[in-house]
Amino acid sequence: MASETFQQHFDYVKDKPLRVTGLRIDGNLRTRDWVVEREFTAVLESQTxxxxxxxxxEASGRLxxxxxxxxxxxxxxAGPPGIPGSTELVVTLKEKQTTALSAGTFVQGGEGSVEATxxxxxxxxxxxTYEIQVEKGSQQSSTYTISAVQPRLGGSDAEVEARVFKSEISHQKHSSYKEDFQGFSSHxxxxNHELCYELAMRQxxxxxxRASKMIExxxxxxxxxxxxxxxxxxNRDSVYRPTxxxxxRMQTEVAGLGSPTANLLRFVRQELNAHVVIPLNYGLGITLAGSAGVVVPWGEGWSTQVTSISDRFFIGGPSSLRGFRTRGVGPSDARRQGKDADSKTAASSTKKPKKEIKRxxxxxxxxxxxxxxxxxxxxNKYLQALDAQGQLFVDAGNVVALSGLGVDGMRKAANNVFNDFRVTTGVGITFPTRVGRIELNFCNVRQFREHDRVKQGFQFGIMPLGW
Incomplete structure (x- = not known):
């Protein structure tokens, strides 16, 4: 009854003239007044x-x-007595602590990592905002980052960020190499837009x-x-389990800016990702997802130049092509004869050795x-409490090499990208978590090619948040 009376009174006065005569801010011990005041610029101009x-x-949400x-x-x-229909705003704030420490885990490229910030x-x-972040991976990868962010640049919705980083990313398990990366980036x-410049040295x-000749x-x-x-x-309703x-997401990258040097990378890279979720009746839904990407060198002799392995696309694994091992699809090269240190260790161990990767x-x-x-x-009520869902799926994809083949070779390879693809069907269960979407699938690989690393049957994985 009281709520109905309030609503009736509000409806009666909501369109009457109003004047905001002032803004008082309390509790901003560190925050400068203008940081808060700029969020109320439109509020002060309200007329009803x-x-x-x-x-x-809107102002509260922006704060x-x-x-x-x-x-x-x-x-x-109430506003000054001499100004009828006036009001004065009082904003009371409590600031967060200046320092916050967080830690978490995530999976990327088949490697589990722990991060602390x-x-x-x-x-x-x-x-x-200033951050120091450290990441350590299960395959000896590591990343150290220092960043500074300034939001609401010039009172707008834009923000700028500067970042200095040093990382060592191991691809030993799948491709027998690692990359050391250090440099800085500005954002x-x-x-919906982000522009990033990056300058970095990569080794x-x-x-x-036994690394293959192509890796060498x-x-x-x-x-x-x-x-x-x-x-x-x-515009999905959730990043954890959208319904x-x-x-x-569309990314365009042009590398090779500045004076030409012997080690300067020159390429153009374009990638597109899409995700559509369509709700149906009775708790059913349809999920559609896809990605496409191309990277090509530019400059003199571009058609015979070879792109760096670190800038190429890899597919395979629960996050890109189910039914295949991580990065286990597409062009490959045989590892050389001999034994690696890992193989010797496995041979001397009493445990059952893992299947050796030969390419x-x-x-x-x-x-x-x-x-x-x-x-x-x-x-099941217990699975419902975990927000789990079942899925019946079909997954397909392909990746081919273009660079270094000449114009005619590139055209021929591009024509084969839709003729020589892989296909997997399957059924599974998914669980949304804060580190990603956990999937347990039973996969039936219908189409594959020689040297693909196929994973028939049960496959466990974690999908990155949002995709």
Whole structure:
């Protein structure tokens, strides 16, 4: 009854003239006044109570997005007695602690990793953020990053970020090499767009004595100076287990900016990812996902130049092509004769040795993948509590090499990308978690090629969040 009376009174006065005469801010011990005031610029121009309500909700949301306040309260007090129909806003804030420590785990490229981050908030009182992040992988990969972010650049929705990094990424298991990467990047983000410039030195090093000849050809230093644009659209209702919506991500990268040097990488790389979720009746749904990408060198003699293995596309594994091992699809080269240190260790161990990988997977310059699934809620109450669902799916894709083949060879290889593809069908269960979507699938690989690393039967994996 009280709520109905309030609504009736609000409906009566919501369109009457209103004037906001002032803004008072309390509790911002570190945060500068103008950081808060700029979020209320539109609020101060409100001319009716209904307009004020909508703009206050927007301003409150923008303050929360700054991630520097643990408490936000906005009150409307009566304005000066001499100004009828006026109000004064009182904003009461409680700032978050300047330091925050977090840790987590994730899976990328078939490698499990642990990360720890220390964050410093609002040190300059401008909603600025500084982070130090350390990642350690199960296959001896490591990354160290220091970054600084300034949101609301010039009062707009844009933000800028500067980042310095050093990483060592191991691909020994699948491709017998590692890459050491160090440099810096700058980012500009606004709306659905991000522009990134990166300058880094990369060292490719074979990690096994038996590394293939093709891996050996990539040995050495590489200088990367690139500009990358990312467009992202996402209206899905959840990043953990979406039930409706569309997501689209498109990345364009041009490398080779600056004065030409012997080690300067020159290429153009384009990648597109799409995800569509369509709800049906009775708890059913349809999920469609796909990706496509191409990378080609540019400059003099571009058609006979070879792209770096670190810039190519790899497919295989639960995150790209189910029913195959991680990075286990596409061009490969036989490892050389002999024994690696890992093989000697396995031979002296009493444990049953793992199946030896005899080829190095090289990735490709042109790829596509497609995924379609019928999903449903599971009837078991315990599985429902985990938000688990079943899926009946078909997965397909291919990746081919283009660079170094000449124009005619590139054209021929591109024509084969849709004629010589892999196909997997299967059924499985998925569980959404904060580190990614866990999948347990039973896969039936229908089409594969010689040297593909096929995984028939049960396959366990973790899909990255959002895709």
């Amino acid at each position: 109570l209904d307009e004020l309500k909508d703009r206050l909700l 929360k997005d700054l991630d520097i306040f643990s408490y936000i309260d906005i009150e409307c007090d 220390i964050k410093f908030r609002n040190l300059c009182g401008t909603a600025d 500009f983000r606004s709306g 490719i090093s074979p990690t096994l004595p 050809k990539h040995r050495g230093p590489q200088l990367k100076s690139s500009l990358k644009h990312t467009f992202l659209f996402d 409706a919506g569309v997501a689209l 190095d997977y090289l990735g490709g310059d042109l790829k596509w993948t497609g995924f379609a699934a019928l999903t449903w809620r599971l009837p």
